[in-house]
Amino acid sequence: MPKLGMTPIRRQELIEATIETIAELGYQKTTLTHISKRAGLSSGIISHYFGSKQELIEASVRYLIGELKRDLLKSLGEREVSAEERLMLIVEANFSSTQIASANTKNWLTFWSQSMHDPMLKRLQRVNSKRLANNLLFSFKELLPIEQAKKAALTTAAMIDGFWLRFALSHELSMNHQQAIGFCKGYIKQIIESQEVHEIL
Structure with missing residues (x-):
């Protein structure tokens, strides 16, 4: 025992x-x-x-998803942050040292690939994707009209996933994770500034 x-x-x-x-x-x-x-x-x-091995694999996926959530909560802390700051922290959390660690990136890539064939992993992948989109939408709704907020959240989520995948698959590319963060943050700033200009006009 x-x-x-x-x-x-x-x-x-x-x-x-x-x-x-x-x-x-x-x-x-x-x-x-x-x-x-x-x-x-x-x-x-x-x-x-x-x-079983399958249950252990699923527990490992849940652990990695939990690590991503913990990275974000750690960066937020207990301080008050604006909607724009929160969006930037979400981007940073997805490219934190934990998320881009070699073993973790290989496992994320493996799980994404396996989710096309495994119903449980597919469900977990959907949960993770939905959580990212919802977290982004929560902040964008404070800055943009609802339909624009939805579009911005989905686009930002796609950019985060796309740049993360690009970085993870090829370290020979000139891009590094800081550049990926910069591109994602740049898009967010552009959307917010466009809305501010629209309101002024």
Whole structure:
């Protein structure tokens, strides 16, 4: 029987081992044996805490999604921020050191690819995409008419995903994550400034 309080620790160790193993070997080649060996635990422990490889993979995706949320909440802190500042922080959170870490980018790419074939991963991918769009819309609604806000939120979300993907797939490109952040922030500023000019006129 596991010691009291060890369950969260063991689960986290297995999730981290899964992320590291998938980053090294790829989704198809990753086995429970590989994961348990990296974690320094027996294969039976995985069944005890997660039931199957699939459940462990899903838990790993939820962990990465949670990391993205934690990055944003950490940047927001408890201070009051304007709608425009909040939009900029959302962009930064999606390109934080956590999100562009090599192992994490490889896992995100893997999960996105697998979501086309796995219903649960597809659901998680949709939840994550919807959360980004809704977070952006919440702030844009304070700055723009509702229809423009919806369009701006969807466009910004697409830019974030697109630039992140471009950065993740090729480090040979001249673009780096700071440039990607700059492009996304530039679009947001342009939309806001256009609305301000329209209101003045």
